[in-house]
Amino acid sequence: MSSLVSIRNLTKTYQRGPEKVQVLHGIDLDITHGDFVALMGPSGSGKTTLLNLIGGLDNPSGGEIDIEGQRIDQMNDAQLAQWRSHHVGFVFQFYNLMPTLTAQKNVELPLLLTKLGAAQRKRNAEVALQLVGLADRGSHRPNELSGGQQQRVAIARAIVSDPTFLICDEPTGDLDRHSAEEILGLLQQLNREHGKTIIMVTHDPKAAEYATHTIHLDKGELTDTPATH
Ligand SMILES: Nc1ncnc2c1ncn2[C@@H]1O[C@H](COP(=O)(O)OP(=O)(O)O)[C@@H](O)[C@H]1O
Numbered sequence: 001m002s003s004l005v006s007i008r009n010l011t012k013t014y015q016r017g018p019e020k021v022q023v024l025h026g027i028d029l030d031i032t033h034g035d036f037v038a039l040m041g042p043s044g045s046g047k048t049t050l051l052n053l054i055g056g057l058d059n060p061s062g063g064e065i066d067i068e069g070q071r072i073d074q075m076n077d078a079q080l081a082q083w084r085s086h087h088v089g090f091v092f093q094f095y096n097l098m099p100t101l102t103a104q105k106n107v108e109l110p111l112l113l114t115k116l117g118a119a120q121r122k123r124n125a126e127v128a129l130q131l132v133g134l135a136d137r138g139s140h141r142p143n144e145l146s147g148g149q150q151q152r153v154a155i156a157r158a159i160v161s162d163p164t165f166l167i168c169d170e171p172t173g174d175l176d177r178h179s180a181e182e183i184l185g186l187l188q189q190l191n192r193e194h195g196k197t198i199i200m201v202t203h204d205p206k207a208a209e210y211a212t213h214t215i216h217l218d219k220g221e222l223t224d225t226p227a228t229h
């Protein structure tokens with residue numbers, strides 16, 4: 001299997017006032033197509049920073065990020081935005097849904113960046129909502145849905161444009177155990193049955209059981225590397 005993500009000597013330094021804070025210290029990481037990677041580590045260890053770099057939400061300070069042969073570390077902001085819209089689906093801890101829009105319209109949002117017409121956008125969003133088990137909730141607004149349902153809408157929104165991979169930052173961090181397991185089961189299904197590559201930050205040791213690989217970050221360094229093939 002070919003590498004989807006290939007990271008070499010990745011560093012990230014933030015400027016905090018007069019102070020430079022190095023958060024990632026030369027990360028090497030390979031992620032293969034079809035992997036479901038759980039990224040674990042203490043709070044402040046740099047998990048979100050690493051995830052955002054892989055998802056092209058931020059620029060590294062040094063090193064290389066090659067994703068399917070594209071060096072995203074060398075892209076400018078406009079190129080990166082374009083690349084993200086084609087390749088990455090994002091799922092966040094607090095869902096980040098638009099409160100005034102229905103579930104259906106929330107899921108359609110990423111498609112506004114594509115050339116699809118209104119009827120096709122509607123159909124694709126319906127398919128995505130069906131996939132997450134919410135076909136009958138399309139007309140509900142976020143505040144009319146439970147936390148677990150809102151996260152499922154967010155997952156539908158993340159997959160609606162059929163991205164190359166999903167980036168999930170503590171997707172179950174705000175959910176009760178039962179809803180958390182539903183969300184993890186759904187992510188596992190997307191990985192196993194639909195071949196979606198998933199990179200997920202989690203604090204939950206149980207969450208790692210759903211993944212195909214677990215890696216640990218501590219103080220900006222990976223303490224292990226996944227046994228990719
Ligand atoms: N935009 C930023 N500016 C300055 N420091 C930041 C910024 N984002 C994160 N940090 C710092 O980088 C470190 C790692 O943060 P983060 O990647 O969010 O860790 P984690 O997700 O593992 O909790 C923390 O010390 C945090 O304070």
Ligand SMILES: [Mg+2]
Nearest residue numbers: 047048049169
């Ligand atoms: Mg974080």
